Amino acid sequence: xxxxxxxxxxxxxxxxxxxxxxxxxxxxxxxxxxxxxxxxxxxxxxxxxxxxxxxxxxxxxxxxxxxxxxxxxxxxxxxxxxxxxxxxxxxxxxxxxxx
Amino acid sequence: xxxxxxxxxxxxxxxxxxxxxxxxxxxxxxxxxxxxxxxxxxxxxxxxxxxxxxxxxxxxxxxxxxxxxxxxxxxxxxxxxxxxxxxxxxxxxxxxxxxxxxxxxxxxxxxxxxxxxxxxxxxxxxxxxxxxxxxxxxxxxxxxxxxxxxxxxxxxxxxxxxxxxxxxxxxxxxxxxxxxxxxxxxxxxxxxxxxxxxxxxxxxxxxxxxxxxxxxxxxxxxxxxxxxxxxxxxxxxxxxxxxxxxxxxxxxxxxxxxxxxxxxxxxxxxxxxxxxxxxxxxxxxxxxxxxxxxxxxxxxxxxxxxxxxxxxxxxxxxxxxxxxxxxxxxxxxxxxxxxxxxxxxxxxxxxxxxxxxxxxxxxxxxxxxxxxxxxxxxxxxxxxxxxxxxxxxxxxxxxxxxxxxxxxxxxxxxxxxxxxxxxxxxxxxxxxxxxxxxxxxxxxxxxxxxxxxxxxxxxxxxxxxxxxxxxxxxxxxxxxxx
Numbered sequence: 001x002x003x004x005x006x007x008x009x010x011x012x013x014x015x016x017x018x019x020x021x022x023x024x025x026x027x028x029x030x031x032x033x034x035x036x037x038x039x040x041x042x043x044x045x046x047x048x049x050x051x052x053x054x055x056x057x058x059x060x061x062x063x064x065x066x067x068x069x070x071x072x073x074x075x076x077x078x079x080x081x082x083x084x085x086x087x088x089x090x091x092x093x094x095x096x097x098x099x
Numbered sequence: 100x101x102x103x104x105x106x107x108x109x110x111x112x113x114x115x116x117x118x119x120x121x122x123x124x125x126x127x128x129x130x131x132x133x134x135x136x137x138x139x140x141x142x143x144x145x146x147x148x149x150x151x152x153x154x155x156x157x158x159x160x161x162x163x164x165x166x167x168x169x170x171x172x173x174x175x176x177x178x179x180x181x182x183x184x185x186x187x188x189x190x191x192x193x194x195x196x197x198x199x200x201x202x203x204x205x206x207x208x209x210x211x212x213x214x215x216x217x218x219x220x221x222x223x224x225x226x227x228x229x230x231x232x233x234x235x236x237x238x239x240x241x242x243x244x245x246x247x248x249x250x251x252x253x254x255x256x257x258x259x260x261x262x263x264x265x266x267x268x269x270x271x272x273x274x275x276x277x278x279x280x281x282x283x284x285x286x287x288x289x290x291x292x293x294x295x296x297x298x299x300x301x302x303x304x305x306x307x308x309x310x311x312x313x314x315x316x317x318x319x320x321x322x323x324x325x326x327x328x329x330x331x332x333x334x335x336x337x338x339x340x341x342x343x344x345x346x347x348x349x350x351x352x353x354x355x356x357x358x359x360x361x362x363x364x365x366x367x368x369x370x371x372x373x374x375x376x377x378x379x380x381x382x383x384x385x386x387x388x389x390x391x392x393x394x395x396x397x398x399x400x401x402x403x404x405x406x407x408x409x410x411x412x413x414x415x416x417x418x419x420x421x422x423x424x425x426x427x428x429x430x431x432x433x434x435x436x437x438x439x440x441x442x443x444x445x446x447x448x449x450x451x452x453x454x455x456x457x458x459x460x461x462x463x464x465x466x467x468x469x470x471x472x473x474x475x476x477x478x479x480x481x482x483x484x485x486x487x488x489x490x491x492x493x494x495x496x497x498x499x500x501x502x503x504x505x506x507x508x509x510x511x512x513x514x515x516x517x518x519x520x521x522x523x524x525x526x527x528x529x530x531x532x533x534x535x536x537x538x539x540x541x542x543x544x545x546x547x548x549x550x551x552x553x554x555x556x557x558x559x560x561x562x563x564x565x566x567x568x569x570x571x572x573x574x575x576x577x578x579x580x581x
Binding site: 019022023024025026027067068070071073074077078079081082084085086088089090 | 117118119120121122123125136148149152181182184185186188189192517518521545547548
């Protein structure tokens with residue numbers, strides 16, 4: 001059983017899609033096909049999966065893409081600060097002498 | 100132009116704050132938990148989270164000051180937040196330089212019990228070759244005292260360690276004699292079946308604690324823990340009473356193991372502990388090692404079954420406290436310590452980097468050194484992946500810098516693991532390379548189909564759900580965290 005989702009490349013990154021898909025690794029497998037404007041995601045469910053469940057998980061996957069996108073935004077803004085805080089935290093431990 | 104600026108001039112600009120690193124996870128459809136770099140948390144909804152991330156929030160919003168005080172944002176008034184976070188982060192990880200505090204000495208594999216869920220390959224009690232020798236004990240003591248940790252706890256395990264009491268005495272006395280600057284503590288993990296007044300006199304003299312197994316009411320306990328005479332329960336209760344009389348009430352603790360037969364009687368199990376005057380219980384699931392696999396005890400119930408058992412037990416314990424009866428669930432308490440304090444309880448399963456080798460190490464009866472208790476259980480099944488060396492053949496540095504320890508520590512580190520690295524609960528969780536190796540064949544495992552991840556995520560969400568919906572529970576849980 002398959003479900004196909006078309007996701008705009010202008011809105012979501014491939015990293016975001018991959019991270020979202022990883023969370024469903026025990027539910028469906030996924031193929032990403034790259035086209036000019038979009039990624040086509042083909043979700044393959046096991047034969048035991050019902051239509052109802054496949055629809056549910058496809059919808060849930062779309063919501064997870066939104067969450068992952070938000071995580072990417074947070075990460076992009078906070079990464080330099082996080083690195084600064086971690087460097088400062090370890091600066092007196094001797095662990096970064098050869099870093 | 101007026102003499103004074105308008106009121107808008109003095110209002111904070113919407114763009115004046117900067118996000119600090121944080122992660123979020125969903126508790127339910129519209130409830131989201133945010134945790135910062137050191138695990139301080141804030142619970143909010145979809146709209147507020149989006150508003151916050153999109154910089155559409157201002158100081159006038161009720162939640163703004165809360166997010167600022169918990170280090171989710173910095174603005175012109177709170178630049179020190181970054182410094183505070185780095186100090187907190189360093190404090191949180193300070194324990195890593197003080198490894199290893201728990202040293203498990205397996206002084207005999209012999210046991211007169213034949214528990215089908217036992218995670219150790221027990222040997223019948225006439226096989227003296229399964230006892231630790233003096234030379235192995237002596238080398239093991241030297242290794243234990245070399246650990247950087249100021250506090251060294253030596254735990255005697257088996258089999259039944261009291262069946263090799265002479266070597267236990269040797270280890271206690273030699274460790275004390277050779278110790279120069281450590282705080283030494285001793286505990287015997289025993290089924291109490293062979294305890295005597297003389298043994299307890301020795302324990303009193305050397306301040307040795309007792310940790311025993313108690314699975315619940317008589318029928319359940321005796322079913323789980325068969326021995327000749329079918330009287331394990333009677334022996335345990337008798338032993339607890341005698342130990343308390345001799346050593347003092349607080350020197351005796353007990354641990355239960357959940358079997359399929361336990362699932363429908365969590366209240367009776369808790370009542371048993373209460374009746375015996377214990378101040379808490381650890382509703383502990385079975386581990387996938389040793390006899391628990393061979394006898395199929397491990398597959399008697401699913402992670403969901405255990406979680407239902409746990410929540411029923413926790414709810415019952417909360418109600419007992421509401422009635423004025425002080426009693427704790429210890430797994431919950433350890434997680435709460437990680438949520439509300441910077442003190443790590445040092446529980447191997449809830450540490451990242453993993454606690455194997457860092458929090459605990461095990462010296463087997465034959466001199467082999469393992470990264471944890473579970474590691475030697477795995478070895479009893481023929482898998483020596485976590486064997487770090489041998490006390491006779493290897494020096495301290497060879498053992499603690501071995502690839503057998505460093506590889507699983509590095510590969511399982513949750514902060515850089517897929518899915519864990521953006522999980523809001525990562526600060527409270529652990530990396531369990533032994534469990535994942537046993538179940539999935541690699542140190543990390545894939546979290547979406549990891550029972551370890553399912554169990555801990557379910558427990559974390561339940562703890563927050565209880566705290567958010569009931570102020571009594573929040574107050575109670577904050578006390579448990581201390």
